[in-house]
Amino acid sequence: MRLQRLIQILFFAFFLALLLLSSYPVPEFLEPDALLRLDPLLSLGSMAAARALIPKAALAGLVLLAALFLGRIFCGYICPLGACIDFSDSILSKKRENSLEKTRALRHYKYLILAGLAGSAAFGISWIYFFSPLSLAVRFFSLVVHPVLLFLEGSVLEVLRPLFAAVGLDHIALAGVQAPRFNTNFFTASFFLAILALGLIAPRFWCKNLCPAGALIALFSLRPLFRRSVSDACTGCGRCVRNCPTGAISEDFRGVAHMECITCLKCEKICPEKAVSFRIRRGVRDRKAIDITRRKVIKAGAAGMATAAITLTGLKHIHGEEEPRPLKPSNLIRPPGALPETDFQARCVRCALCAKSCPTNTLQPLWFEAGISGLFSPAVLPRLGGCEQACNLCGRVCPTGAIRPLDLDEKLFAKIGTARIIKSRCIAWEQDKKCLICDEICPYNAISSRLLPDHPVTVPVIDEKRCNGCGYCENKCPVTGDAAIVVEGAGELRLSKGSYRKEAERLGLVFSAKAAAEDHAFEKPAGPPPGFER
Amino acid sequence: MGKKDMDRREFMVKSARCAALGACIGAIPVITGLTPPAASAPSAGEKVSDLVVARGNARNAVNAAVEALGGMSRFVKPGAKVVIKPNMSFANPPEWATTTHPDVVAEIAGLCLKAGAASVLVLDNPLRNIEMCLEKSGIKNACNAYEGAEAFGVKDKSAFKEVEIKGAKALTTTMIMRQVLEADLLIAAPVAKSHSATGVSLSMKGMMGLVYNRRTFHMDLDLDTAIVDLCTVLTPGLTIIDATRILSDGGPGGPGKVITMDRVIASPDFVAADAMAVEIGTWYGKRFKAAQVKHIRLAHERGLGNMDIASLKVKEVQG
Numbered sequence: 001m002r003l004q005r006l007i008q009i010l011f012f013a014f015f016l017a018l019l020l021l022s023s024y025p026v027p028e029f030l031e032p033d034a035l036l037r038l039d040p041l042l043s044l045g046s047m048a049a050a051r052a053l054i055p056k057a058a059l060a061g062l063v064l065l066a067a068l069f070l071g072r073i074f075c076g077y078i079c080p081l082g083a084c085i086d087f088s089d090s091i092l093s094k095k096r097e098n099s100l101e102k103t104r105a106l107r108h109y110k111y112l113i114l115a116g117l118a119g120s121a122a123f124g125i126s127w128i129y130f131f132s133p134l135s136l137a138v139r140f141f142s143l144v145v146h147p148v149l150l151f152l153e154g155s156v157l158e159v160l161r162p163l164f165a166a167v168g169l170d171h172i173a174l175a176g177v178q179a180p181r182f183n184t185n186f187f188t189a190s191f192f193l194a195i196l197a198l199g200l201i202a203p204r205f206w207c208k209n210l211c212p213a214g215a216l217i218a219l220f221s222l223r224p225l226f227r228r229s230v231s232d233a234c235t236g237c238g239r240c241v242r243n244c245p246t247g248a249i250s251e252d253f254r255g256v257a258h259m260e261c262i263t264c265l266k267c268e269k270i271c272p273e274k275a276v277s278f279r280i281r282r283g284v285r286d287r288k289a290i291d292i293t294r295r296k297v298i299k300a301g302a303a304g305m306a307t308a309a310i311t312l313t314g315l316k317h318i319h320g321e322e323e324p325r326p327l328k329p330s331n332l333i334r335p336p337g338a339l340p341e342t343d344f345q346a347r348c349v350r351c352a353l354c355a356k357s358c359p360t361n362t363l364q365p366l367w368f369e370a371g372i373s374g375l376f377s378p379a380v381l382p383r384l385g386g387c388e389q390a391c392n393l394c395g396r397v398c399p400t401g402a403i404r405p406l407d408l409d410e411k412l413f414a415k416i417g418t419a420r421i422i423k424s425r426c427i428a429w430e431q432d433k434k435c436l437i438c439d440e441i442c443p444y445n446a447i448s449s450r451l452l453p454d455h456p457v458t459v460p461v462i463d464e465k466r467c468n469g470c471g472y473c474e475n476k477c478p479v480t481g482d483a484a485i486v487v488e489g490a491g492e493l494r495l496s497k498g499s500y501r502k503e504a505e506r507l508g509l510v511f512s513a514k515a516a517a518e519d520h521a522f523e524k525p526a527g528p529p530p531g532f533e534r
Numbered sequence: 535m536g537k538k539d540m541d542r543r544e545f546m547v548k549s550a551r552c553a554a555l556g557a558c559i560g561a562i563p564v565i566t567g568l569t570p571p572a573a574s575a576p577s578a579g580e581k582v583s584d585l586v587v588a589r590g591n592a593r594n595a596v597n598a599a600v601e602a603l604g605g606m607s608r609f610v611k612p613g614a615k616v617v618i619k620p621n622m623s624f625a626n627p628p629e630w631a632t633t634t635h636p637d638v639v640a641e642i643a644g645l646c647l648k649a650g651a652a653s654v655l656v657l658d659n660p661l662r663n664i665e666m667c668l669e670k671s672g673i674k675n676a677c678n679a680y681e682g683a684e685a686f687g688v689k690d691k692s693a694f695k696e697v698e699i700k701g702a703k704a705l706t707t708t709m710i711m712r713q714v715l716e717a718d719l720l721i722a723a724p725v726a727k728s729h730s731a732t733g734v735s736l737s738m739k740g741m742m743g744l745v746y747n748r749r750t751f752h753m754d755l756d757l758d759t760a761i762v763d764l765c766t767v768l769t770p771g772l773t774i775i776d777a778t779r780i781l782s783d784g785g786p787g788g789p790g791k792v793i794t795m796d797r798v799i800a801s802p803d804f805v806a807a808d809a810m811a812v813e814i815g816t817w818y819g820k821r822f823k824a825a826q827v828k829h830i831r832l833a834h835e836r837g838l839g840n841m842d843i844a845s846l847k848v849k850e851v852q853g
Contacts, residue, residue, distance in 0.1 A: 024665060158692040165712055170655060174686040174693060174713065176664055359663045390625050390666055427753065435752045436730040441661060441787050443626075449730045458730070476661065478753040529783070529818035531733030533826045 004076055004265045012083040019141055022397055024359035024388075033353060033399035038063050038078065039134035041213035042349050045117060046400040049126035050346040054400055067220035071227065075207055075214050076262030080141075081133035081195075082207055088196040089203040089245070096200050104247055106209040107260065108292040112300035114212035119304025124342065125311050125373050127304075129350035131212050139376070140192040142356035143182045143365065150179035180361040181384070182352075184376060188365075203245040208260055218259035218290075225280050228261060228268075230254045233275035240267035240276060259290065317371040318342070329369050330488040333380035333469065336387060336414035337395040337404035340494045341370070347402035350376035354394035354403060360385030362471065363394060378403075380416060382471025382487045387416060389443050389470060406500065412511050413504035417469030418491040419446065419462050425484035428459045436460055436530065438473035438485050444511055447473060447485075449530040458530045464491060466510050583849035584840070585801035585810055590853030592637035592778045592798070598853030599774060599800035600645055609772045609802075612650030614718035617711075618642055619740055619770070621725045622658045622673050622687070624787055625666035631781035632788040633667075634725045636676030638776040638798065642723055643683035655713050656685035658743045661787075664689065694746040697767055704755040705763035709746035714768070722770035722804055726777040726795075726811045728785035731757055733827040734817065735786045736775060736808040741768040758829035765804070765838055773807040775799040780811075783818045798853070805830060805839025806846055813843055 015035055022032035037043055043060035047053060063074045075082050113131060120127055129135045154177035165173035182188075198205035207214050234253055241249045244267060248260035268276045311317060318328055318341045335354060338344045355363040355378050362385035365376040378394070380387055392411040395403040406414060419438075427433040434457045439447040446466035449458035462485075469487050477483035493503055504511065528534055588599035600606050610616060620634035628635050643654045656677055660667040664687030668674035677685045688694075694709035714720060722737035729735035731752070741764050742748050751760045777797040784790015793816060801807040809824030824841040825831045834841040 024663070025669070154690070158690070161690075161692050162712070165716070168653070170653065170684065170686070170713065174655070174657075174688055176686075176688060176690050176693075178689065359666065386662075388625065388663060388666060390670060433753075434731055434757055437752055439730045440785075443787060443789075445784055445789055472662075478749045480753075528822075528826070529728075529733075529820070530730045531728075531827070532817070532822055533733075533828055533831075 002265050002269055004263065007077045008083050008086070011078045012080050015080040015083075015137070016141070019138065019146070019353075019356065022353060022357045022393075024357070024391055024393060026357070026393060026396065032357070032397045033351075034059070035078075035080070036134045036138060036349070036351055036353065036399035038074070039132055039213055040064055040074075040216045041114075041117075041128055042132040042134050042351075042399065044216070045121060045126060045128035045132065046347050046349055046402075048118065048121040049124055049128070050343055050400075051124070052343075052347070054347070057400055063217060064220045067217045067224070069225045070263065071221040071224035071258055072214065072217050072260075072262045074217055075211075076264045079133050079207075079213075080137040082204070082262075084137065085196060085199060085204060085206060086245075089199040092197075092199040093203070096202065107247075108290065108296070109209050110211055110215035110218075111290060111292055112296060113210060114215040115297045115300035116304030116307075117212055119301035119306075120308040122305060123308035123312060124346050125308035126346050126349070127307070128212075129348075129376060131210070132349060133211060133213050135349045135351045136192060136195070138351040138353055138356075139188055142352040143185045144189045144192070146356065147179045147182060147185070150177055153177050154179055178361075180356075182355060183364040183381075184367060202247075204262075207262070208246045221259050221261075224258055225282070226263070226278060227258060227281050228256045229277050229279055229281055231275045231277070233273040234271075235273055235275075237272065239270055239272065243267065243270055311372050314372050316368065317373060318345075328489070330490070331486065332370055332489050333382065333417045333471070333487055334489075334492065334494070335363055335378055335380060335394040335403050336392075336411050336416050337406045337500075338416075338494060339402055339404065339496050343496060344402050344494075345370070345373050345377060347400045348377050348398075349400055349402075351399065352376070352378070353397045353399070354378050357393040357397045358385075359391055359393070360388055360475075362387060362475075380471060380487070382474035383483055384475065386441075386472030386475045387468075387470040389468070404495075410500050412468070413493070413500040413509070415468050415491060415493045415500075415504065415509060415511075417471070417487040417489050418464050418467045419469065419471075419473050419485050419487050421460060421462060421485045422483075425479050425482065426460070427479060427484070428457055429455070429484075432456050434458075435478060437476050437478055439530075441472045441476045443470060443472060444468050451527050451530075460485070465508055467491075468511050582847065584803060584846040585799065585806050586849045586851060587810065587814070588798045588800065588851045588853045589796055590798075591796065592635045592776070593641045594853035595778065595796070595798035596638055596641040596774060596800075596853070597645070598851045599798045600642075602849050602851045603772075603800055603802070606645040606649040609719055609721075610646050610649040610651050611718065613652045614646075614650070615713075615716065616646045616651045616654045616719045616721060617714050617717040618646075618654060618656045618721045618723050619714075619744055620656060620658060620673060620723045620776075621727070621735070621740060621743070621786075622656075622667050622671045622685070623661040623743060625662045625670040626788055627670055628672050629779075629792065630788040631725055631727055631779045631790075631792045632786060633671040633673065634723050634776045635778050636672035638774065638778065639673050639685075639723055640676035640679060640683075642721060642774055643677055643680050646719075646721070647680055647682050651682070651719075654680070654683035655717070656683065657688055657711055657713060659689055659711070659745070659748075660687045660743075691746055699763050699767050701766065702763040703759050705751070705760040708750075708764060710768065711744050714744050719772070720768065720770045722773040722775075722807075724775055725781070726775050726799075726815055727781035727788075728783050728790065728817050730785065732761070732829055733822075734808070734812055734815075736811050737770060737773045737804040738762070738765050738808055738829055738833060741765055741770075744768055758832055761829045762832045762836060762838065765833060766836075769838070770804050771802065773799075773801055773804040775807050775811045777811055777815065780815050782816055803839040805833045805841050806843070809834075809841035809843055810848070
C-alpha cells in the first residue's frame with residue numbers, strides 16, 4: 001500500500017472516531033471539531049463572512065503553512081471528502097475512461113467558485129457549506145450515515161431482543177438503540193452522492209475542478225519544496241499522465257502543475273522504469289499555474305455578490321434585532337449560546353456536528369424557515385426533545401463559535417425562548433382533565449399547577465421569568481399533534497460577548513433551581529395542594 | 535467493600551439488641567402474586583410486623599428494614615431473577631430527591647445478590663435522556679460496585695410486551711418491560727416525592743416507569759384509576775421506599791423543597807408502604823392522611839393492600 005493511502009485511511013478513521021465520540025458525554029480532552037477547523041475554506045470563509053477573527057479556527061493556518069512546503073497534501077492525505085471520493089472513484093473506475101481533455105478545461109472553476117464565495121462573504125452571506133469539504137463530509141456522516149447505521153442496528157436488535165433475553169444477555173437485550181431523526185437528510189444524502197457520482201466523469205472531479213478549499217490551498221502550493229521529480233530513465237510511456245487522478249502531470253511527462261498535485265504518489269508507484277520519485281527540490285514555480293483571466297475572477301466575484309444581494313432582499317431574511325416582528329417565525333429557537341442571528345448565520349458552517357452531538361435530537365437543520373441564508377442552520381425542535389440543562393455540547397463542538405462554548409453554569413442562563421400555553425389545546429384548561437405533565441417535567445419550576453375558580457382540576461400557568469425555553473414541556477405535552485404548550489423565540493438571550501448569567505440577572509430571570517422552591521412567584525392556591533383530595 | 539462489611543457488622547450488633555427481631559420472621563401470608571413464599575416458616579402465634587420504618591443513613595436503614603422483615607432471603611430465592619424499580623427518570627443529582635438515592639438502590643441490589651439472586655436488573659423508562667439519567671442519578675455507578683447488578687434505562691418498544699389487565703376499570707391493556715414480566719421478584723424502590731398530578735409519587739405511581747406508553751394514563755384515562763389497574767399486574771413483592779430525604783413539593787421533577795428524614799420504609803404490602811410514606815411526610819407544608827391520595831385509596835378499596843396504618847403492625851428500627 002502506498003504511504004499516502006495508509007495515512008489517508010488513518011485520517012479517515014480518525015475523522016470517523018471523532019464523529020462517533022461526538023455524543024454525550026464527550027470526554028473532557030476531546031475536541032470533536034478539530035478536523036473541521038483544519039479546512040481553510042471553512043475557517044477563513046467563516047471569518048470573512050462574519051468579519052471576525054476566530055482564534056480557534058486559525059488551526060487552518062497549519063494546512064496553508066504546510067502547503068507552502070508540501071503542496072496540497074491536505075487533499076490527498078487528510079480530507080475525509082477526498083477519501084470518500086477516492087473510495088467511490090475506485091468503484092466507478094470501471095465505468096469511465098480517464099480522459100484528460102475532458103476535464104482540464106474545467107480546472108479553473110474552483111478558483112471562480114472561491115471568488116464567488118469571497119464576493120458573497122463581502123456582504124456577510126456565507127455559502128461555504130455547499131463547498132467546504134469538511135462541512136459536507138461531517139454533515140453527510142452525521143445526518144445520514146450515523147442515523148441509518150443505528151436504524152439498521154435497532155432493526156436487527158428488535159428481532160433478536162427476545163433471543164438475547166432468553167439466554168440471559170441482558171446487556172444486549174436491554175440496549176437502547178434510538179436512531180436520531182433529521183430534517184433535510186434526504187437532500188444531504190443526494191447532494192453528497194452527486195458529488196461522488198462526478199467520479200463517473202473523471203477521478204477526483206470535485207477536487208480538481210470545483211473544490212474551493214482545494215483552490216485556496218493551491219494558491220499556497222505554487223512552489224512546494226517536496227515535489228515530483230523525473231529521472232532520465234523516463235521512456236515517455238505516458239502511464240503516469242494517464243493515471244494521475246488530478247491530471248497534474250504535463251504532456252512531456254516531466255512537468256507537474258504543483259497546484260493540482262495532491263502528492264498521492266501514484267505516479268511513483270506505477271512508473272515501470274522507477275523514474276519518478278518525490279523528494280525535496282528547489283526550483284522555479286510553475287509559470288502557467290492558473291489558467292484563468294482576471295476578468296473571469298471579477299465576474300465570479302460579482303456573481304457571488306449578486307447572490308448575496310438577492311438573499312438579503314428576500315422576504316424571509318432575518319436582518320437582526322430590529323427585524324419587523326411579524327416576519328420572524330415565532331417558533332424559531334436557536335441553540336443556547338447562538339450568536340445574534342446575522343452573526344450566527346454568517347459563522348455557522350452547517351456541519352451539523354451540533355445536531356449529531358445533541359443528546360435529545362432536538363437540534364435540527366432547517367430548510368428555509370430562517371430565510372435562504374439560514375438553510376441547514378440548526379434550530380431547536382422542542383416537540384422532538386428538550387434542551388438538556390446538563391448538556392452544553394452544541395457550543396462545545398461548534399468549529400466557528402456560531403454557538404458560543406459555554407460552561408454548564410453559564411449555559412443555564414442562555415435562555416433560548418419562552419413557553420406559552422395554548423389554552424384551547426390544553427386538556428387541563430379546556431377539558432378539565434387532570435394532566436400536569438408540563439409542570440411535572442419543567443426543570444426550572446417555571447410552570448405551576450394552580451387551582452383556579454371555574455376549574456375543577458389544577459391548570460398549568462407559566463412564570464416567564466423562570467422559563468429557560470428548554471422545551472421539555474412542549475416535548476412531553478400529551479396532546480396529539482401540535483403541543484398545547486409551545487416554546488417561542490420571545491425572550492431569548494443572544495449575546496455576542498459577555499456573561500449570560502449577568503445579563504439574565506440584570507433582566508431578573510431566575511434559573512437557579514435551588515431558589516425556585518423557596519421563593520416561588522405564585523401565591524399558594526386555596527384548598528389542598530395538587531393531587532391531594534380534601 | 536471493606537466499608538460495607540463494617541456496616542453490616544455494626545448493624546448485626548445493633549440488631550442483636552432488638553429483642554423482638556426473631557419474632558418478626560415469617561408468618562406473613564403471601565400477599566402478592568410476585569412474592570415467593572416466605573423462606574422461613576412462621577412459628578405459630580408469633581407477631582410479625584407488616585411494615586418497618588428504619589432510621590439511619592441510606593445503607594444502614596435499608597439493611598435494618600429488610601432484616602426486620604425477615605431478611606432478604608424471605609423474598610429472594612437462590613437463583614432468582616430480581617428486578618428493582620427505582621426512580622431514575624430525571625437527570626438530577628440525588629440531593630434533588632427526584633430520584634432514588636443510589637445507596638438505597640445499591641444496598642437492595644447487594645442484599646438480593648447475597649441472598650443468592652442470579653441477576654439483579656435495575657430498570658426504569660426514564661423521561662429524560664437515558665445516559666444522563668443513569669449518570670446524574672448516580673444509580674449506574676452505585677450498581678456497578680456489585681457483580682451481577684446493573685441499571686438500565688429502557689425505551690425501545692421491542693423491549694416491552696403487551697399485557698392484558700383483567701378486571702381493569704380503565705387501563706385494559708398496556709405494554710410492560712419483558713424482563714419485569716419474566717422476573718421472579720419485583721422490588722419497588724421509589725424515592726418519596728410529591729407529584730403535581732397524583733399528590734405523591736411512591737411505589738404505585740412508580741410502576742408507570744415500567745410501561746411503554748405512559749401518555750395514555752394522562753390523556754385518555756383517569757390517572758389514579760389507571761395506576762391502580764396497572765398495579766393489579768405489576769405488584770412488587772417487596773417495597774422499600776427511600777425516605778432518607780423527601781421531595782416535599784415541586785415533584786416529581788423538582789426542584790422543590792427537600793426534607794431530610796433519614797428513614798426507609800419497607801413492607802411486602804406496597805399500599806401500606808405508600809400509605810406510611812404519605813403520613814410520615816410533610817407535603818407542601820402540610821400533613822395528610824393516606825386516604826387523601828386517590829390512587830392509594832382506590833388500591834385499598836380494591837383490596838390490593840392495606841392503607842390503614844392504624845391496623846398494621848408497624849415496627850420501628852434503628853439502622
